Amino acid sequence: MHTRRHLIALCLATTMLAACNTAPLSSERPPIVFMHGNGDSAALWQTTLWRFESNGWPRERLFTVDQPFPLARDDDAVAQPGRSSTAESMAFLKAEVERVLKTTGASKVVLIGNSRGGNTIRNYVQNGGGDQVVSHVVLGGNPAHGIWAVKGLREGNEFSGLSPFMQRLNAPKNGAGDEVTPGVKWLTVRSDNNDKYAQPDGVWIGAKGTPTNIGFDGPALKGATNVALPRVDHRETSFSPAAFDAGWRFLTGEAPRTLQPVAESTITLSGKVTGLGLDPLHPASGTFVNNLPFAGARLAIFAVDTATGARRGAAAWEQTIAQDGRWGPFNAQPATAYEFVLSAPGYATTHIYRSPFPRSSAVVQLRPERIAEADRDAKALVVFTRPRGYFDAQRDAMRFDGQATLPGVPPQGAGVSSSKLKLSSDALRSVVAEFNGERVAGQSWPAAQGDVSVLELTY
Template identity: 60%
Template sequence: MTLSTLVSRRRVLWALATAAALLAGCRTAPPTPSAPDPFQPIVFVHGNGDNAAVWTTTLWRFESNGWPRQRLYAIELPYPLAREDDTKPQEGRTSTAEHMQFLKTEVDKVLKATGARQVVLVGSSRGGYAIRNYIANGGGAAKVSHAVLGGTANHGVWADAQNRPGNEFNGAGPFLTGLNAPKGPQGEEVTPGPKWMTIRSDVNDKFAQPDGAWIGSKGKPTNVSYDGPALKGAENVLITAIDHRETAFGPKAFSAMYRFITGRAPATTAIAPEGRVVLDGKVSGQGPGNDAAKGSYVNNLPLAGARVEVYATDPATGERIGQAVHRKTVGADGLWGPFEASPATPYEFVISAPGYATTHIYRSPFPRSSSIVQLRAERIADADRDGKAVVTLTRPRGYFGIPRDVITLDGKSPPGGIPVGVAGVSTAKLKLLDSPSRSVVGEFNGERIVGRAWPTADNHVVFLELHH
C-alpha cells in the first residue's frame, strides 16, 4: 500500500468519524431556543361602530419607531355595533360571542402568516371586551403575550341590574360580571398568562362618568367611577385630559403602550414622513335609512360597484387641480386603490354609489403610506335637506373638547354643537344657507383642511376628515 493511499484512507475514516459524532450530537443535544422576536405581531382591535382606519396614526407611530409594517394588523369587524341585548339576534349587529370568534380567527391568521408563537393585542373601547373574552374564554391566553386596553369600560358604562341587564356595556350584567370575577388570591380581574395594561383618562372619558349625561340619563348615577376602565392585576395608566378615543389613538397612549410592549420608551411619538406614499383601503356603506332610531346602522362590508375618484386640491381654496389622479370602480373586495400619492398634497376623495349621496371627503396630506384609508358612502339626513350645502368636520381618532382644543369650522370658533366640558362629540356640522359652492375651512389644533361645499339639492354631502 502506497503512502498516498494510506493517507487517503485515514482522511476518509476521519471524515466518517467526524460525521458520526456530529449526527450523534444532533440526536442528543437539546434544541437551541429561537431568539425572541424583537417585533412581535401586533393586532389592533377597534371599538363600537368603528373601523380599522382609526388605528392609522398609531400604526404610523409604530412604523416611525422601526416596527415593520408587515407586523402590524388592524382588523375590521364586518358589523361593528354591539347588540342592544347580547342574547337576542339583531340585524347588522354582533354579539360578544361573535366578536370573540372573529378576533380568534384573525389572530390565528396572523400567527400562521408570521410564524410567531404569540401576538400583542391592542384594543380600543369595545375592542377590549373582545380581547378579554378571547383570552378568558376563547383559548387566547397561550397566544397573547401582552394585552393593552385603551378606554375599555371594564366595569361598564353603567352598572344597574335593572337597566338593560343583557347589554354588554352594563357592568352589572352577566358578560362583565363574568369577566371581572376574581381569578386569584389578590382578587385579580385579569386572566393569568398575558401581561395586561389599561389606559384611561382622569375625568374626561365620556364613558367613564359617574353621571349618566352622556348616555341620555343626565342627573342619574351610573354607578361607575372615573377609574372604571382600571382592572385589578393590570398595569393601570392614567393620562390627564385625554378623551375616550385618545386613550387608544393619542400620542401619549402610544408612548405608554410602546413602553409596555418593549420595555423602553419610543424614540419618538412624531410621525416620520415617507418619500413614497401608497394609499389603499375599503369602501363601505351602511344599513337602510338615515336615522338610527329607524334601523340604520353602519357596517364595514365592502360596497362593491362604488365608484371612487381622487383629486389633488389647492391647499388654499380646496379647488381641484386638473383631472382626477385616480379612478376605480371597486370590486367584491371593496378596495379602491392602490394609489401613489404625493406626501405634500391634500386630496379630495369622491364616492358615488346607488342609494347614496355623492360623498366628498377632503383630507390633509398623508405623510406615510396606509392600506386602511377606509371610505364610507353616506346619505343626507332628512334634517339637513333644508341646507344649500352640508359640510361636516370629523375627527375619527378623538373627540372635540372645549376649552381644551382649538377648533374652527368656516371661521366659527368653536363650531356649533360642541358642548363645553367633557370631550364627547367627534363631528361638527355646518349647514350653509348661502352659496352652495365655496371654500370651507376646518381647523383642529394645527391641522387645517380646506374643502369645497357641494349642493345638497344635487345630492352631495361633504366631510373634512382629520388625521389627528
Template identity: 60%
Template sequence: MNTLWLQRRSLLLATAAAAATLALAGCATQSPGLAEAPPIVFVHGNGDTAALWQTTVWRFESNGWPRERLHAIDLPYPLARDEDAKPQPGRTSAAEHMAYLQAEVNQVLKTTGARQVVLVGNSRGGNAIRNYIYNGGGEKTVSHAILGGTPNHGVWAIPGFREGNEFSGTGPFLKALNAPKNAAGDEVSGPVKWMTIRSDNNDKFAQPDGLWIGQKGTTTNVTAAGPELKGATNVVIPRIDHRETSYSPAAFEATYRFITGKAPQATTIAAEKQVVLNGKVTGLGVDPADAKTGNFSNNLPLAGAQLEVYATDAATGARSGPPLLRKTVGADGVWGPLSIPPGTPTEFVISAPGYATTHIYRSGFPRSSNLIHLRAERMADADKAAESIVTLTRPRGYLDPARDKMLLDGAAPAGVPAGAGVATAKVKPSGGQRTIAAEFIGERVVGQTWPASQGRLVMLEISQ
C-alpha cells in the first residue's frame, strides 16, 4: 500500500489557498499536451448534486483541460436506500446508481470518441465507481479511478447493525467489493489505476465513534484510514473534511497529479473575460411538484418554477438594477443561459408552488459553468414565526469552528458543533430588511434579509 502525506505548512497557508480559490488570475490558455486530454466523469456523493464539482471543473479548465471533456453526472435520486435490497421511494440502490453511471460513461465515450474515461467520485460516488469497474464492465472503459472520502470499509462495521445498508462495512455490498483481488490481498486490481484521498482524522464518516451517525458512544470499528484501499495509491491530507477530500484545492492537486504525472500549473481559478451561466432548478421529495412526497433532496427538474436573477451591490447586497433574467423553467429544469461580467455578485430568486420564495446569494462567478444548479427550499414550521430566516451554506465542505474563520451577520455562527460535521448555519435576524453577510476564510457573500411572513428564505452560499 502506497500512502502519501500532503503536508500543509500551517493552517494559515491552507486557508490562504482556499481563499485563493476564486482569485481572478487571468484567462487560462489550453496546454498543447491537453488537446486530447482524457474525458473526466465526476460522480457526486450521497444526497448531493453535480453542482458541487463546479470549482473542481474550473480548476481543470484553468489548467488547460478542455471544457467539453469534463462531465459531472446528476443522479436523479441521489440518496441511498436505508436497506439496499428493499425498494424505497425517492432513493436509489447501489445497482441503480451503477447503471446510471454506466449509461453516463457510455454517452461520454460516444460524444468524445475517446476509448476510456477517468472517474472521480466523492463519498457514495466512489461506491458506484467501484461497482461499475468490477461489476459493470468499467475495467475496460476506465483508465483511472479517484475516490475522495469514499467509505470503502463502511461508515460503520458493526456486525448485526444495519448490514443491509450500502454503507455497512460488514454488509454484503462492501464485503464483495473489498474481497481480495490477488494473492497479496489487494482490494483493487489493474488495469485501472486507483487512488484514494482521505483526511487524517477530520472526516465525519471515518470516525471510531458513532457520533455523526446518531450512535454516540458506539464503536464503529472504522478508523480515519477507512477510505484507503489496499493496493491503491492512498493520499492523506491533514485536516480536510469529508467533502474537501474531493472539492478542495489540495484534493484537486492530488487528482491532477495522479492523472497527468505532474503538478498543475495552479490550483487557483483563472477568470474568463465573458462568463455564461446555466444550470437547472430542482426541488424536493419523490415528486418535486407535490409537497406530500417529502422534503429530501432530489436532482429532478422543478418544472414551472419562476426564476429571477439580479446583479447585486458587493457592499450591501441590494439589487443593482432590473433583473438580468426572468424565466419560467420548462420541463427540463434549465434556467439559462445568462451572460454576466466575471465576479459580479448575484442573487437568484426561485418561486414555485409549495415552496418558500428562495433567495440565493453568491459572491460572483469567475468562469462560465452549466453546473449552477439551484434548489428551491421549503420553510420549516419552527421558522414561520421568525422575522427573517438566513442560512449560511457551504456545499463543497463543512464548517469547523476549530479550523475555519467564519462569520454570519457579524458573529461566529451559533450552534455549529466542534469538528467538521455540518455544512449550514442559520440565524433569524430582526430589524426589517437590511444587509446581511457571511464570511468564510476570505470569501464574503452579501445579501439582504427578506420577510419570512411573506414566505421567503435567504441562502448565503459559499463557493469554496
C-alpha cells in the first residue's frame, strides 16, 4: 500500500539517516523487544513484525509484549484500579527483557517502543539497569517532553511535561545537556506536525485554544538521532512503511529490501482474547481496556467473500478460550478473508472482518465489544477501525459504506481512529470500508440480537 505521503516521508528519512553515523548492528541479528503504547497491545506490531521478517530478521528474534494494564494512571503517584504506574510499567519491561535474554542467550537487545512505550523504555534504560543490556532504542511518537506542560494541569500525570517523572527523565545526562542515557544508541521518529499528542494547541486533550507549551518537535530528544516524517500521525510514527524504513536503516545501516510484507504460502494465525474491565473511577466511560486473558469466550472463524463479507460455508475454526486466553493455531488459506466471531456473556456478539493475511501472525489479538446505551436505538452497528493509525480527512482516501465523510471523523487533523455507522435497518447486508487502497468488506448484523460488526484495517 504505497501512497504519495509515504514515499515523501521515506525520502526524508533516507536523507537524514544517511547523514548520521548510527553505528549499525553486526550481521548477527539481536533480539528485538517491542513495547506498545497507552491502552494498546502487542497486536499493533503485526505489520512491523511482517516487515522485519520480510527483510530477513529471524522471526524467533522478534518479541512483542502485552502489558496487563496498559493505561497510565491519572496521577502516577496514586494507585488506580486497572491502570499502571511508571514504576510498574518499567518492572514489567525489565522482566520481559530478562526473559528474552535467557531464552535467546543474547547479551544485548534492541528496544522499539511507541508512544507511552517510549516512556517505559527510557525509564528502564535510565533507572532499571537497561543501559547494561540494551544496544539500540527506537522511539516512535514518544511524548518525550509530555503532551502538555501547563502549571496546575494534572502535573502528577505521566504525560505532563512538568511531572516529577518527566523532569527526572529529561534531566541532562552530561555536559552537552543530552537527554538520553549514554552508552545506548537512540533514534526518535516523529511527525512534522500531525501527531495529536505533539500539538501546541490543546484541541486533542479537550482544551481547544489553550497552549500546551509542547511543540511539534516534542518527541525529539537531545543526544538522539531525530527524524521527522511529513504528515504521519501519532501511530504511524511506529507502524507505517516510512517509520520501518527509518528504524531499519538506523539498526543496520542499509536500506530495507522491501517495505511491504512478503506473502507466505503457508499461514498460521493465533493470538489472545482479552476483555474490558469496569472502571469505578470513570463511571461515564464504563470500561477500561486491559490485556488480561478472557477465559470462557467463544471464537468461531468463517471464510468470507472478499467482495461482500458473506460467509462461504460453515465455521473453519471453533474454540472455547481457556484460562491463558490464547486461541489457535489456525491454518489460514492464503488470499482468503475471514470473519472472527467472539461471543461471551455481558458482551455483544462481535463480528470482526479483516482483509486477507499475507503472512503468519501470533498476535491476532481479539476483544469483544459492548453496545453503548447511546447506540441502543440503532437497528445495526458497524464500526470501521484503524488500530495502527488515524483517519485524516485532508490526507487520506476513505469511504465507509459508500460515503466519503466518515461519522465522527473531524474535517481536520489525525486524532480519531474509528468511525461508527448506525443503520436504520436490521436486514443482513454488505458494508464496505476503504482506506488508501485497503478494502475490508463485512456484513451487518441485528443490534437487537446483541450483535456488532467491526471492519478492521490491517495497514
